[in-house]
Amino acid sequence: MCGIVGIVGRAEVAHRLVEGLKRLEYRGYDSAGIAILRENGVNAQIERRRAAGKIANLEAAVAAEPPRGRVGIGHTRWATHGAPTVSNAHPHATDRVAIVHNGIIENYRELKDELIAKGRRFESETDTEVVAQMLTDYLDQGMSAEDAMAHTMPRLVGAFAFAVLFADRSDILVCARRSSPLAIGYGEGEMYLGSDAQALAAMTKRISYLEEGDWAVLARDRAAIHDASGAAVERPIRTTELSGALVGKGNYRHYMEKEIHEQPEVVGYTVMGTIDANARAVKLPKLPFDPAQLSRLTLVACGTAFHAALIAKYWIEQLARLPVEVDIASEFRYRAAAMPKGGAAVFVSQSGETLDTLAALRYCRSQDQRILSVVNVPESTIARESDLVLRTLAGPEIGVASTKAFTTQLVVLASLAIDLARARGTIDRAREMALVDALTHVPSHIAAVLQSRARFKALSHKLAEARDVLYLGRGTSYPIALEGALKLKELSYIHAEGYAAGEMKHGPIALIDEDVPVIVIAPPDELFEKTASNIQEVIARGGRVVMFSDAKGIERFGGTGIDAIATPAVDPFVAPIVYAVPVQLLAYHTADVKGTDVDQPRNLAKSVTVE
Numbered sequence: 059m060c061g062i063v064g065i066v067g068r069a070e071v072a073h074r075l076v077e078g079l080k081r082l083e084y085r086g087y088d089s090a091g092i093a094i095l096r097e098n099g100v101n102a103q104i105e106r107r108r109a110a111g112k113i114a115n116l117e118a119a120v121a122a123e124p125p126r127g128r129v130g131i132g133h134t135r136w137a138t139h140g141a142p143t144v145s146n147a148h149p150h151a152t153d154r155v156a157i158v159h160n161g162i163i164e165n166y167r168e169l170k171d172e173l174i175a176k177g178r179r180f181e182s183e184t185d186t187e188v189v190a191q192m193l194t195d196y197l198d199q200g201m202s203a204e205d206a207m208a209h210t211m212p213r214l215v216g217a218f219a220f221a222v223l224f225a226d227r228s229d230i231l232v233c234a235r236r237s238s239p240l241a242i243g244y245g246e247g248e249m250y251l252g253s254d255a256q257a258l259a260a261m262t263k264r265i266s267y268l269e270e271g272d273w274a275v276l277a278r279d280r281a282a283i284h285d286a287s288g289a290a291v292e293r294p295i296r297t298t299e300l301s302g303a304l305v306g307k308g309n310y311r312h313y314m315e316k317e318i319h320e321q322p323e324v325v326g327y328t329v330m331g332t333i334d335a336n337a338r339a340v341k342l343p344k345l346p347f348d349p350a351q352l353s354r355l356t357l358v359a360c361g362t363a364f365h366a367a368l369i370a371k372y373w374i375e376q377l378a379r380l381p382v383e384v385d386i387a388s389e390f391r392y393r394a395a396a397m398p399k400g401g402a403a404v405f406v407s408q409s410g411e412t413l414d415t416l417a418a419l420r421y422c423r424s425q426d427q428r429i430l431s432v433v434n435v436p437e438s439t440i441a442r443e444s445d446l447v448l449r450t451l452a453g454p455e456i457g458v459a460s461t462k463a464f465t466t467q468l469v470v471l472a473s474l475a476i477d478l479a480r481a482r483g484t485i486d487r488a489r490e491m492a493l494v495d496a497l498t499h500v501p502s503h504i505a506a507v508l509q510s511r512a513r514f515k516a517l518s519h520k521l522a523e524a525r526d527v528l529y530l531g532r533g534t535s536y537p538i539a540l541e542g543a544l545k546l547k548e549l550s551y552i553h554a555e556g557y558a559a560g561e562m563k564h565g566p567i568a569l570i571d572e573d574v575p576v577i578v579i580a581p582p583d584e585l586f587e588k589t590a591s592n593i594q595e596v597i598a599r600g601g602r603v604v605m606f607s608d609a610k611g612i613e614r615f616g617g618t619g620i621d622a623i624a625t626p627a628v629d630p631f632v633a634p635i636v637y638a639v640p641v642q643l644l645a646y647h648t649a650d651v652k653g654t655d656v657d658q659p660r661n662l663a664k665s666v667t668v669e
């Protein structure tokens with residue numbers, strides 16, 4: 059979702075701003091732009107280049123007429139207010155200021171009316187432009203850049219991060235954050251600004267993060283940071299682990315394909331990070347609560363991470379006998395959930411920046427809950443606001459569709475379930491060793507699924523013709539059915555629904571006919587016979603069934619009239635981690651057949667920082 063880059067440099071910045079924006083491409087966007095201060099005596103002139111669509115279009119505009127200057131800001135925009143056109147692309151500017159913005163100004167309509175009544179003229183449909191106009195209004199009243207910021211900030215309602223250039227201050231840029239993240243980078247005689255450390259990693263490894271309500275003035279040799287009250291504050295400078303190299307696709311055609319194939323390796327790293335292989339035991343850091351004292355655990359997340367949390371509910375309730383509540387963050391944050399005294403909540407997020415998940419975390423914090431997070435980006439806001447972070451070691455995930463982030467989340471959550479069960483005395487040592495052994499074998503099972511990818515590719519040609527697809531599963535395969543449907547719709551734009559197999563006869567069975575493929579996730583576990591009966595119900599109504607199971611399951615089903623794809627035989631405990639991969643492969647190949655933008659599907663963003 060929108061990305062911000064800024065540089066107060068010693069040398070020209072246009073090219074570096076564009077490079078910084080490329081590093082933020084993974085967040086998802088639909089237009090891009092830069093603004094640079096062209097020095098011209100006391101006053102500088104604001105020069106903008108903006109383009110709809112990909113950054114390549116912006117690069118062409120910059121190459122055609124390079125803007126020159128040593129201070130600049132850049133932006134990738136994911137449209138909220140107004141279509142993704144050049145006039146709505148950031149930066150928004152007057153002759154005195156240029157601004158880039160991430161987030162939403164909720165009261166922009168009333169502010170816009172007020173400014174129009176004062177004679178200000180607007181060029182775009184965006185909420186952002188009100189901030190440019192309001193700053194200009196204050197400057198025109200004779201205020202300094204700092205005072206104009208200090209007057210503007212309290213008038214804005216919503217979540218945002220800003221970077222602002224002032225034409226009469228060619229040596230600074232000003233930035234501010236409320237909810238949306240912003241990182242300051244420290245260079246040699248230069249200062250940088252970015253939505254995250256990834257944007258800055260090629261320029262510096264020394265990063266500090268603005269905190270809620272902070273605003274800062276960046277000059278070449280210093281950052282003056284203020285908190286929401288205006289008091290000068292220091293924020294710690296950390297050394298980021300991120301590499302300056304752009305993450306490439308290697309020999310793969312898409313990032314998503316590469317990331318699917320990285321799973322044996324990154325799942326292996328993550329397993330090794332959560333277990334002691336010699337002791338055949340889980341080894342997590344000390345939890346920030348006593349599991350034996352908990353009456354309930356709350357898990358909150360969005361999208362694919364929510365599906366990981368749903369699977370964790372089955373694991374934790376079955377192994378640790380601990381009641382688990384799971385909710386979608388956008389619902390949880392507004393339903394004034396009653397939280398048990400001394401309770402704990404777990405937040406699952408690849409990016410660690412998803413706004414709804416972060417808001418849910420802050421709600422739980424306000425309810426005195428201990429906060430545990432399962433996060434892939436260690437420097438993210440959710441990670442920084444947690445009492446304990448359990449890291450997924452997936453590495454950077456660039457494709458918008460979550461793949462390796464999901465399977466590594468499942469590994470961490472499975473380990474957490476074992477840890478809780480051990481602490482609550484609900485499993486014995488032999489069971490812990492068996493569960494840990496099962497986790498240890500997951501990377502090779504995933505590698506085996508990847509070996510048979512040709513079968514999923516063959517199936518994808520048929521699936522690409524479908525208008526609607528149903529995914530069914532029971533137990534921990536039910537969230538995999540939800541995930542399969544989400545993957546297929548987000549990548550191939552085919553309508554798909556995931557259902558608990560037992561729920562089919564309560565409604566979705568009405569959809570069954572020969573044109574609606576039904577994908578059934580059916581590992582041969584204790585619920586297999588029930589799922590097999592549901593498959594028969596589909597066949598009886600002329601439905602086309604594709605079953606994912608192992609050789610034993612396919613033999614147990616014994617029926618004809620279905621397509622079956624054999625997966626490796628796995629312990630039922632880890633089945634959802636392994637069966638996640640077939641649904642990813644199927645969605646990937648189907649999207650590829652349909653020719654959609656696999657890595658950046660339409661309308662989607664990698665990091666969803668608006669609600």
Ligand code: M6R
Pocket residue numbers: 360361362363406407408409410411412415458459460461545548662664665666
């Ligand atoms: O970064 P997060 O894990 O918090 O993101 C949550 C969802 O936005 C994300 O999983 C989304 O559903 C993916 N596009 C699914 O592939």
